[in-house]
Every structure is written in structure tokens, then in C-alpha cells.
Amino acid sequence: MADMPADGPQVSRLSNGLPVITLAMPGIRTAAVELAADVGARHEAPHENGLAHLFEHMVFKGTGRRSARAIAEDIEDVGGALNAWTSRDMTMFHARTLAADLPLGLDMVADLIVSPRFDAEDLEREKAVVHSEIGEARDTPDDVVFDHLQARAFPDQPLGRPILGTEDSVSAATVAHLAGWRARHYHAGALVLVATGAVEHERLLADAEAALGRLPAAGARTEIPANWGGGPVGEARRIEQTHLTLGFAGPGGRDPGYHAALMFAMALGGGMSSRLFQQLREERGLAYSVSAAHGAHEEIGVMSLYCAAKPADSEAAALLAMEVAHAAAADLSAAELDRARAQVKAGLLMGLEGCAGQADWLARGWLTFGRLYSAGEALAEMDALTVDDVRAAGRAMLASRPAIAIVGTRGDRLADRLATRIGR
């Protein structure tokens, strides 16, 4: 996988400055288009919580040229799929089509952003849908526990609030809020368009100019830098397994230390051979689900250890997970680093064999670094890591004040007890 081969991604800019990246993939007879926006739940004011996600729902309710039904039918008539995701940092609009329908896919993701028709009646109906989505998430313990973790990691900050918002904050949204959100955030300077698969750069570029060239060049926005908190939160809930997660402050996606943190989390709990899997599940049988991961925002990341265990085993599982993490930060071996590196590298390569994976990689790289960020560059950064780098990354993260989130039988008491044993 050479760094940026001759037939690698091509980048151009529209007249308003909006970057357009294409990657032609030989042998692929389908295409993906991703229009990615550098905006998410973390850009919401407190009273706006849930607005980034509600906006992403509402653009599907109709545009200047298409009713909600036409949006659904136009893309599905050709067997395509239109999707969108909101995270804390980014919002993605994604179309997947056969090769011949790429122009339609582009037209549709652009249409959603360029001319959404926000109608007050549609908004009321969509609020009910989002209330259902919030209810479903709250019925899912492993969703809830990570929202709790995020809230403890970043207390009283936009980054700590739930992406879906709350019933109250969603109920308070108006058509004017949606229009204001679009005006603030959906401008050429905060967007990137990526098309991959069966795509021809010049053709795509001309279509993109027609579809997106009239968006304003720039807008205004606020981003509040993250401020790590930590500490316990427990929710008592009568369920069979206690869902338990421990979070630590780590490097963000733009930080040079990002890959060392990623490798540490991978070696600690990324696969079957990882220390957490081996010690909690294989040796002790304490849990079915057990893992570690490092999730990055722009300027900060969260390394999380997660497991679900019987209530009677959950304190032991949490203490053992902490012990295993500290041990790894002290004595992670070269073989473990090599294995973690092989897993991350192979996973990346496999993900990039499909158009959707390529489009998402290119879009995220652009929004993170403001430039093309190639897989070759990422691989080189990984190759340069030493065991000392990775141990040091682990120690640095484990030195932060842990955020502790628990959902389960007597989860409130367990959170407090753990805080006294492993908190600071």
C-alpha cells in the first residue's frame, strides 16, 4: 500500500472553496458519495442539545425539489441507499449507488444540504420520532452507559451531552433553530465532498460545482475546547448484567500521540488475544463482552474499558480491568505491540477495499487535518512507534482522573465504591 500512488485520490476545489476528493477504484462497479460536515453535537449551545442530530433527520423531510417521499423513492428506485450519521464532531451524509447512478447520489446528498425545506408540522412529527429514538437508546444498557461516561468525562460541556439530546431539548427546537444551524455550519469552509469507486474526477467535479458551488464560502461557529472531568456516575437498574465502563483522557485525532494511544487500547482490549479478553473472559469467565477502545475527538480522546458482568462479579471485573491496564502500561511487550499494529493495519487495509470505507476515511482525514491524509501516512506513523511510546501513552492516559459509569443492579452504589477504590 504505497503512499499516494499515481492513481490515488485527486483533490480540487469548487468556486466557493469547497474541497472535492475523488478516488477511482479499478474493478469496482459501484460508487459512494460522502458529504461530510465539520459540525456535530459539540457545537450545540446547552438549549440546543440534540439540534445537530435533529437537523440531520429534518433534511430528509423535503427539499426545494423533492418531497420526503421523493427523497426516499428517487434513491431507492435505482437500488441506492441514502444515509446520515451525527457524531459529536461531525455530520455525514452518504449515498451508495451503482456506478451509473453516482450523479444522482451526488445530487441527492447536495440537495439535502442546499435546499432543505423545514416545515413546522413535519418538525413536530419528527420530534415524536426522535423521542422514540431516545427511548430506544435508553432501553439499551450499553448505549446508556457510554452516554453516562461521556457526561462524566466532560461535565457541563457540549462534548458531554448526548447526541440525541433530551426529550425537553428536542421539544424546544423550532424551524428557526434548524435554519440558523444550517446558516452557521453548512458552508464551503466546513464541508468536504468525497466520491469513490466508479468515479471520474472531472465529471464529478462539474456536477459538484452545479450542485454545491453556490453555498456560501464561510460561516461562523463556536467550538468550546474540551475540559476533562472524571468521577463516578451510577444508575441503578434491574437488569441481568451490569454494564460498566472506565474512561481516561487521551490524545485527540489531530494529536501526534494519537496512534500510540490507539495501539495501547488495541493491545489492552482490541481483540481475542488482548490482555483484557484473555484475563477477564478466558481465564476468569467474568464477562461475555469485554473490550477497550480509544475514541478520538479533535483535540482530546477517551480511552474506555468496557465490560458487562453479573452484578456479583462486576466490582471484581472492574478492579481486575484496572489492574490489567496498569500492568500493560508497565510491561507491554514488543510482541504485543507488533500484534496490535498488525491488527490495526490489516483492519485499515480491509476497510479501504470498499468504496464506502474509502470515502469515509478520506472525509474524516480531511476534516481532521484540513488536507489529504493518506493511509500510507497513517501506516508510517504506526510503524515508527516503539514499545516505550505505547507504554508511555498508556501511563499518561491512566494518570488522568477516571470517569466511571455503571448501569445495573445497585449500579449507583457500585459507582461510588469504585470511585473510592480507583478514583482520584
Place this chain on the structure above:
Amino acid sequence: MADMPADGPQVSRLSNGLPVITLAMPGIRTAAVELAADVGARHEAPHENGLAHLFEHMVFKGTGRRSARAIAEDIEDVGGALNAWTSRDMTMFHARTLAADLPLGLDMVADLIVSPRFDAEDLEREKAVVHSEIGEARDTPDDVVFDHLQARAFPDQPLGRPILGTEDSVSAATVAHLAGWRARHYHAGALVLVATGAVEHERLLADAEAALGRLPAAGARTEIPANWGGGPVGEARRIEQTHLTLGFAGPGGRDPGYHAALMFAMALGGGMSSRLFQQLREERGLAYSVSAAHGAHEEIGVMSLYCAAKPADSEAAALLAMEVAHAAAADLSAAELDRARAQVKAGLLMGLEGCAGQADWLARGWLTFGRLYSAGEALAEMDALTVDDVRAAGRAMLASRPAIAIVGTRGDRLADRLATRIGR
């Protein structure tokens, strides 16, 4: 997508008759190996419930040549991943590697089946892990509701029992049960090996002969034909959304009518443009999750309508879903069929662009039909369908006695009420 191009899949048989399929995919630098067994939870005797799945777990606990840790480390050392899934009809063992490591991937999936080392102590520890898995599933309402549906659809039959088993049935398993399960089901006549991506047929075949050629040619097994039941089951549970599913008897995967049923379910609730999505979510705001699907066993299938709605809305949602389904069976349009067909066809093509998708398609086709079943053949069957075929498939399924499964606040009462209104 021509039917079986010159460079399409190649099939050979090992000396014991075990079929080996390869598909070389130009431009792909990774590989997938799937060893698929024609055995699943439906082949369990009542006292064995959960054994197919427990077996799939236990083969990872060590083989004649590798400890549990070595299994995990050997594959992850090269960045590969080893996975396994148990369904009611099949069990799949899957390795994903870079091109150069395909021989290792094959060696490992074969090793799991050829020489698993079932140790009583390991078994006791793994039972605790599976108990946790059962607990997690029971904490997830949309898992539970589909297990309830399956139980009502196929009462007192292996096909109606949960794949994971119950705490009691799992606790009762012994090393002798595991060994017996292997002897009964893991022979050349019930297996197929598929390798896709960067693969060369003759080389793979030689490796497969060495790895799998000494498995016995045939074994014995029992398969109890499905017997549709239907009727209500409701579980009262204090959660925010009521999860509700309605099931109808339909054609199995081997049935010539399978694709008509698949198209009906797709048009009814497969995408954003489907009738259920438009009428329940877009027009009424009754639910966030709403869908229909047709899931096929060998000789019978289950068309399920699913939604999660507020308790106060759930009866209305169920009655509306039934109304929408009957209307579709009466007046589905040619445009709707064309759209459903385009979605299924494009989804298939996109799925087959990756090695894992190709391997799984080839393995499932072989286990279902006992021969190569090409995507071209499936597409031709879809193309031949008329609106009348699809409406008739819908009417036939809706004429079966509905299975009704509900999990949510007063879910027990709602199930009984619905049974009197839509049951038979």
C-alpha cells in the same frame, strides 16, 4: 454481472468429498476463508438447547496444536481476525487475513473443527461466559422480542428455541455432548470450505486436503421439519418503548417462491420508501424503528413486521402495520416492485464487492442448494417476478396464523388484545 464468468468460482472436492470453492478477486489484496457447517440450533434435541452455539465457543478454547491463547495470538499476530457465528440452520467459522496469510487462515479454521480439545474446566468457565451472553441478550428488548416471535412461530420445536439456549440447558452440557455433536455434524458431507479474494485454487486445494481431508465422509443427523404455530406472547417489562413484532409463515430459502416473498417484505418495510416506513414513521411519527424482513430457514421462512413505539401508540402501530401489509398484498404497484428489486439487486452487488461477502454468499448458496448458486441466477429469478407473483406471495404469508410477540409496558395484555383483533 454476468452469470458465472470465465474467472468465476471454481469448485473441487477433497478426497473425503468435502467441497472446496474459491473465487479469485482481481485487485483485492486480502482474503477470506469460510468453513461453513450445515448444522445449527435446529438440530438440537430439547435437552441439548444451546449446544450448537456452545460448541462454536468451545472450539476456541484449544486444539491439538494450539492453546486458546495461541489461537488468538496466531491469527492476530498477522493482523487477521477469526470469527464464528451460529444460526438456527448453519454454523460459520470465518478467517479474514492479508493475502500472504491465507494459508494460516485456512489452517486455523480447519484446526478448530478437526482437533478441538474439550476440557471440562474450560467448559465450566465458558458456561459462565455464555450465561453472561444470555443475560446481555435478555437485557436487549429487540433481541428478546424476536426470540419470543420464533418461539410462537415454531412452538415446542428445535426451530423455536433460542440459539443461546437457557442457563439450565447450557449448564447441563458436558464434554461428551460436545464430542458427540462434533461426531454427528462435522463431517465432509455437511461442510463446505470457501476462500475468496487473493486466492489461487490449486494451492488452496492442496492446503485444504492436508487440513481437512481426513475428516469422515459422512455422519448421521436428524432434522425435524418445521411446523408453523402462531399466536400471541407478551412480556410485561418496564421499558420506554414497546417492541412489537408480527410474524407470518413464508417460503424457505430453497423454495422457488423465496424471491417473491423477499420482494414483498422489501417493498413493505425494507427501506425509507417502503410503505411501513412512510405510513408509520413519516406520516404518523409513531416509531423510530420500523421495518419488515423475510428470514429464511431451509424449508420455511418467517416474514416479520417490527416496530418500537411508545406504549400508548403501540396498539395503533400494530393495527396500522397489519392494515398496510394487507393493502400492499392487494395493490402493490409495478413501481414499488421495481424499486424493491433494484434495492435487493444493488445490495447484493455491493455486498459481493468484498471478500467476506463473497465467501458468505458462496457458502450459504452451497449449503442451501448443494451446488454453486451464482448471483446471476438469483438476479434472473428476481427479474422474472411479476407484480402478481409478489402480491400473491404477500397474500399467502398474511393468510397464515400470525405469531405476535411483544416486550414492553403491559406487553402481556397488549399481546392478548392484538390476538383477538388480528389473530386467528
